Amino acid sequence: xxxxxxxxLLLLLTASxxxxxxxxxxxxxxxxxxxxxxxxxxxxxxLPEGYxxxxxxxxxxxxxxxxxxxxxxxxxxxxxxxxxxxxLSDTVSTVELCVTNTLRKxxxxxxxxxxxxxxxxxxxxxxxxxxxxxPAACLQTGLFNEACIxxxxxxxxxxxxxxxxxxxxxxxxxxxxxxxxxxVLRVSGGNPEESLLHxxxxxxxxxxxxxxxxxxxxxxxxxxxxLRAFIDEWIKSLPPKDSNS
Ligand code: HEC
Numbered sequence: 428x429x430x431x432x433x434x435x436l437l438l439l440l441t442a443s444x445x446x447x448x449x450x451x452x453x454x455x456x457x458x459x460x461x462x463x464x465x466x467x468x469x470x471x472x473x474l475p476e477g478y479x480x481x482x483x484x485x486x487x488x489x490x491x492x493x494x495x496x497x498x499x500x501x502x503x504x505x506x507x508x509x510x511x512x513x514x515l516s517d518t519v520s521t522v523e524l525c526v527t528n529t530l531r532k533x534x535x536x537x538x539x540x541x542x543x544x545x546x547x548x549x550x551x552x553x554x555x556x557x558x559x560x561x562p563a564a565c566l567q568t569g570l571f572n573e574a575c576i577x578x579x580x581x582x583x584x585x586x587x588x589x590x591x592x593x594x595x596x597x598x599x600x601x602x603x604x605x606x607x608x609x610x611v612l613r614v615s616g617g618n619p620e621e622s623l624l625h626x627x628x629x630x631x632x633x634x635x636x637x638x639x640x641x642x643x644x645x646x647x648x649x650x651x652x653x654l655r656a657f658i659d660e661w662i663k664s665l666p667p668k669d670s671n672s
Pocket of ligand 1: 575589605606624627635
């Protein structure tokens with residue numbers, strides 16, 4: 428009778444596993460690993476609706492977060508942010524501070540940690556590089572620093588006089604006439620389509636300037652359509668030029 432039970436259990440285990448390998452059942456269990464984000468924060472501003480700053484876990488094959496913990500203003504106390512993401516599966520290949528959309532898809536990566544370089548039970552720690560949890564800081568860290576400043580202010584040159592390094596980028600972009608065409612604003616507050624930034628990053632924008640900026644965007648390694656939608660929402664949220672003067 429006892430043997431019969433064992434046989435039944437074995438059959439059950441085998442049947443519940445696609446590969447037919449009983450050990451597979453154990454390999455898929457969560458390691459229960461935890462990620463912890465800490466850091467100094469001196470500014471907080473909501474992202475456009477539908478977007479969040481999150482501590483998120485990704486597998487090697489996907490841009491959709493397997494798990495995420497959205498940051499909110501209540502996570503910031505006395506100038507420090509502290510956010511935890513726990514029960515991580517052992518298929519997680521990166522834990523990232525990033526911008527995600529409502530589908531939990533990665534829009535911009537801001538900082539990443541690779542758990543495989545740590546002992547299995549260690550907490551995955553990230554000391555936030557983002558001092559301001561704002562749309563501008565996300566664009567600075569995830570986009571301009573990664574893909575733009577090597578030609579725009581990071582080295583000896585600022586192509587077309589446009590410096591996109593921290594502390595300069597926003598004042599040089601928003602409601603400022605373009606050097607290449609003074610009839611167009613680099614970023615026209617409230618109007619994505621009228622903004623040169625939108626036009627040169629659009630899939631059809633390769634020939635707008637002498638440098639193909641679409642290609643530069645593709646090298647960033649995120650879904651470019653999702654990123655463009657975020658940039659457009661950010662531009663929509665900015666005040667138009669007239670209300671500034
Ligand atoms: C390989 C160098 C290079 C990189 C990288 C680069 N740019 Fe440029 N960018 C240029 C050059 C050169 C021009 C001027 C082209 C022209 O006038 O035809 C320019 C022009 C521009 C302009 C128009 C400026 C004006 O006033 O006319 C904007 C806006 C711009 N870049 C934004 C960006 C952004 C955003 C990124 C990152 C996603 C970026 N660029 C990355 C070289 C680069």
